[in-house]
Structures are given as structure tokens and as C-alpha cells.
Amino acid sequence: MxxxxxxxxxxxxxxxxxxxxxxxxxxxxxxxxxxxxxxxxxxxxxxxxxxxxxxxxxxxxxxxxxxxxxxxxxxxxxxxxxxxxxxxxxxxxxxxxxxxxxDNDNSRAVSLEHEFNNTYLKDFSWVSAYCQYLKTLSDQLKNVGAPVSNNRLVLRMVGSLTPAYKGVASVNRHKKVLPPFYEV
Structure with a gap:
């Protein structure tokens, strides 16, 4: 300026x-x-x-x-x-x-990928906290040049839900086109 x-x-x-x-x-x-x-x-x-x-x-x-x-x-x-x-x-x-x-994008991406793939609803008190954490990890991966697609984010979220959410997981996994993450 x-x-x-x-x-x-x-x-x-x-x-x-x-x-x-x-x-x-x-x-x-x-x-x-x-x-x-x-x-x-x-x-x-x-x-x-x-x-x-x-x-x-x-x-x-x-x-x-x-x-x-x-x-x-x-x-x-x-x-x-x-x-x-x-x-x-x-x-x-x-x-x-x-x-x-x-300068450390690759090492951050490896660490964030590991955390993203090992995040489960059972480790959170609330579903919203779990979803927000996955979204934050997704945003961080995007920021280091390793973006997470909407499909991958949705599948990761529903794939690690607890048995109480079995119906939600099943309905979303079997859709031909997955809805946006914020809708799920």
C-alpha cells in the first residue's frame, strides 16, 4: 500500500x-x-x-x-x-x-493426514465437535496443499460414527451423489 x-x-x-x-x-x-x-x-x-x-x-x-x-x-x-x-x-x-x-507443508500434510484418518466420534462429547474437528483438519490440509474432497470428508465422517448413528451413516454411504459436508 x-x-x-x-x-x-x-x-x-x-x-x-x-x-x-x-x-x-x-x-x-x-x-x-x-x-x-x-x-x-x-x-x-x-x-x-x-x-x-x-x-x-x-x-x-x-x-x-x-x-x-x-x-x-x-x-x-x-x-x-x-x-x-x-x-x-x-x-x-x-x-x-x-x-x-x-516450507514445511509436506511434513504438516503427513501429520494432518494421520490425524484426519484416526479421528473418531467416540473420542468427542458431541457430534458437532467431532464434525467441526474433521472440517478443521480438512481446512488445514487444504492450507498445506493436500485438499480433502467433499466426498472424502463425508465418507470419513460417516465411516467413523458410533452405532447410535448407524442409520445416518448407511443412508449417506449409499447415495449415488454425496451431499455437501455441511448438509450431512
Whole structure:
């Protein structure tokens, strides 16, 4: 994002007082939602301008500091302790986080696949908690480049239901076209 003009030392981004309203996800290493988290920050392609007046440079520095604080306030404490550094630019911080989450996609995918395939309703107090957990694992797999199809997600869900849900499992398994996960 670039300053709007040399005659104005104000940018609309400075009006945002609660970034969590716009980015409600807390980025964590354990619950990988990097792609979703990063998407919430995207607005326009940010490029650092090459030549700026003194006033524009001051605005740019202010915006950069605000964005760094936004990022810091939307990541977990453990992740913050990993990436925090003095006088870091937004671009350096952004790239460091991207590298942390995208450099280990394959190992995360293996771990998440194992967890996805070994999740059973009997391990949860509520059906809704079980379904939400499977959906979260599915989203995390998508975020590391190993998406789970709707059919696989539905089959996994109904395949590990308890005997009390035998009818639901049977009806859904025998459909020619499986319904969307949220309907099941």
C-alpha cells in the first residue's frame, strides 16, 4: 500500500482500531490456518515506493509500523516469540511467516493426514465437535496443499460414527451423489 498523495499525511488504514474485527483468526503453529489468515490481510499488492518526499516517507514508516503491530496482534504468543524482532519491516515479517508455514507443508500434510484418518466420534462429547474437528483438519490440509474432497470428508465422517448413528451413516454411504459436508 502506498501513501495516497504528498499533500495528505493521513491514510485510511490508520482508522482501523481493532484489527481482530477484520482478521478474526489467530495464527498458530498447531492450528494451521495460514492461507485463510493471509487472505484476510490481502487488499492490494503492496510494494515499497522507490522515491518519496519526506512527508510521504513519514507516512510510509507509520503505515509499516501499524501493519507490523497488526500482524503481531493476530498471531499466537508462541509464534510471536518466534518471529518478533526490533525494527522489522512488514515485508520482512510477512515473508518470515510465509516461509515458516509454507516450507514445511509436506511434513504438516503427513501429520494432518494421520490425524484426519484416526479421528473418531467416540473420542468427542458431541457430534458437532467431532464434525467441526474433521472440517478443521480438512481446512488445514487444504492450507498445506493436500485438499480433502467433499466426498472424502463425508465418507470419513460417516465411516467413523458410533452405532447410535448407524442409520445416518448407511443412508449417506449409499447415495449415488454425496451431499455437501455441511448438509450431512
Amino acid at each position: 502506498t501513501p495516497t498523495s504528498s499533500s495528505s499525511s493521513f491514510h485510511p488504514a490508520l482508522l482501523v482500531s481493532k484489527i481482530k474485527t477484520h482478521v478474526p483468526i489467530t495464527l498458530e503453529m498447531e492450528n494451521v490456518q495460514y492461507t485463510n489468515w493471509a487472505e484476510l490481510f490481502k487488499d492490494e499488492k503492496a510494494t515499497e515506493p522507490t522515491t518519496l518526499s519526506q512527508e510521504e516517507q513519514e507516512l510510509w514508516d507509520t503505515l509499516d509500523a501499524v501493519l507490523v503491530q497488526w500482524i503481531y496482534s493476530t498471531i499466537s504468543t508462541d509464534l510471536l516469540n518466534t518471529v518478533i524482532e526490533a525494527d522489522v519491516s512488514t515485508m520482512t515479517l510477512w515473508n518470515h511467516l510465509r516461509d515458516l508455514f509454507q
